[in-house]
Amino acid sequence: MKQTINKYIFLFTLGLSLIIAGCSKDFIDLTDPTRIETDGYYNDSASISTAVIAAYAGLQEVYGKASGSRGIYPIAEIASDNTTAVVEGSGVGDFEFFQATSSNQVLQTQWTYNYRVIARCNLVLSRIDAVAMNAVVKERYKSEVKFIRALTYFNLVRTFGGVPVVTKEIRTIEEAYEYGRASVEEVYIQIEQDLNEAKADVNLPDRYAAPADLGRVTKAAVRGLLGKVYLTEKKYNEAVTELGGYVSAYDNTIHSLLPNYSDIFLTTNEMNAEIVFAVRYTKGNVPSTGSPFPNHFSRTTAEAGGVGTGYQFNTLRKDLVDTMTAQGAADKRTAVSFVASGTGAWITRKYRDTPAQDLDADCDWIVLRHADILLLYAEALNEQSAANVATAVPFVNRIRTRAGFTGAALLDPLTVTQGQLRLAIEKERRIELNLEGHRWFDLVRTGRAVEVMNNHFTKYAIRVTTTSPIVQIQAFQLIFPIPINEINTNPILTQNPGYN
Incomplete structure (x- = not known):
């Protein structure tokens, strides 16, 4: 692949430079979408601010946008036992x-x-260091982009395993070819470094007061993501410390569980107290800054708000529906989470909006929310030691209480075992966070992906064709193949085992 930015032609994707495009909501104003000269341009506070905005804008493509990216959900949800792609569409x-x-x-x-x-x-x-600008804003900008860089490397390492780690601006073709794959451990070292440096920045606020700034990186988001990273690495002591620090600092002060589960996902209530970090979208702009999810996740035009097409890229599997409905009428999340769409088909209700046009809606993609972090903390406590079970259980029960459960439907901290709590957290995360892009990564993190998925395929006799064997996966498929275009362009890149 190639991307030309004035005099630079980067054959390797790592060398792609800025394309300043519009992004979303108040704090990301629409800017000139044309390519701009990088040399001599980023020399004042205004241009640096534009570059920071462009980093935020790029997350729209990562998580899903009409311009070509399906987003992260094919990996995070369709690869799991949560959803299916009725219409395959671009390899989904x-x-x-x-x-x-x-x-x-x-x-x-x-x-x-x-x-x-x-x-x-x-x-x-x-x-940025060479630019004369407000010192507080300068340090905050650094922390914001370090968080964003850590988040993108976290996406990459969980998807592909070890990937090239680039931490400087690439300015020549020759530089681009110097980067081969780092080890998984080296990628996580960089992620931890970025997040720890951002956490240490006294200029990064715990929250923003101005509505126009909602959606920017906060210290709460940094601590939540860092705790999740530690948990993924099975660094349970560090995860407990970090997630516990988040809970001590922000639980029921800056962030809290909303009383009504349905209110989390309303486009009229975005960046509410439960949202810690989200990729923001706004419909009706030119160039488009809207989200594709109501159209991608619906089966008909009517289900997509009456505008555009229902693409059927991400609909619920029967197993997820059965798991939620088995909870009984007390679970308020069921009615909010999905609705029947024809015979034996179900669509999510979490991404509901009337698009301005096809693939142009107002729904944000929630990356981190308070319930997610509380459950991560319970998991970290439980994995750290069986002695922590009684301490971890109340965090799970808070989620279940909000869902509508009382009495015997809550976990008993005096009788539940470490193993039982482990499975209870897994199930609670599946239901609470359904279709929010967590299920596959949760299964891989807990070492349960092969067992759960193979049992799922067997239970429902899932085959590629009516005459082929039931699908079964192997351990090498816990990560996915490196794109062949990247290997062909940069010969020092190697393929993951098991893939051509």
Whole structure:
């Protein structure tokens, strides 16, 4: 692949430089979408601010946008036992049966757009120190893009395993070819470093008071993501410390569980007290800054708000529906989470809006929310020691209480075992966070992906064709193939085992 930015032609995706495009909501104003000269441009506070905004804007492509990216949900949801792709569309369906190859378009766009965001972050960090501007704002900008860079590397390492780690602005073709794959451990070292440096920044606020700034990175978001990173690495002591610090600092002060589960997802209530970090979208702009999710996740035009097409890229599997409905009428999340769509089909209700046009809605993509972090904390406590079970249980019960459960339907901290709590947290995360992009990564993190998915395929006799064997996955499929275009362009990149 190639991207030309004035005199620079970067054949390798890592070398993609800035394309300043519009993003979303108040704090990300629409800017000139044309390509701009990087040399001599980023030399004042206004241009640095624009570059920071461009880093935020790039997350729209990572998580899903009409311009070509399906987003992260094919990996995070369709590869799991949560959802299915009725219409395959640009390789989306490959994840349902674990048929994704190195030429899969979803994997290519994830690689491309994540590294484009990283390039934008690196440009800011490479240029900002030389710019005369307010010192407090300068340090805050650094922390914002370090969080964004850490988030994108977290997406990449969980999807592909070890990937090239680039932390400086690439300015020549020769530089781009110097980067081969780092180890998984090296990627996580960089992620931890970025997040710890952002956490230490006294200029990064715990929250923003101005509505126009809602959606920017906060210290709460940094601590929540860092705790999740530690938990994913099985660094349970560090995870307990970080997530516990988040709870002590922000629980029921800056962030809290909303009384009504349905209110979390209303487009009229975005960036509410439960939202810790979200990728923001706004419909009706030119160039488009809207989200595609109401159209992608619906089966008909009517279900998509009456505008555009229902693409059927991400509909609920029967197993998820059965799991939620088995909770009984007390679980208020069921009615909010899905609705029947024809015979044996269900669509999510979490991404509801009337788009301005096809693939142009107002729904944000929630990356971190308070319930997610409370459950991560309960998981970290439980994994750290069986002695922590009684301490962890109340955090799970808070989620269940909000869902509508009382009395015997809550976990008993005096009788539940570590193993029982482990499975209870897994189930609670599946229901509470359904279709929010967590299920596959949760299964991989807990070491349960192969067992759960193979049992799921067997239970429902899922086959690629009516005459083929029941689908079963192997351990190598816990990560996905490196895009073949990247290997062909940069020969020092190597493919993951098990893939061509």
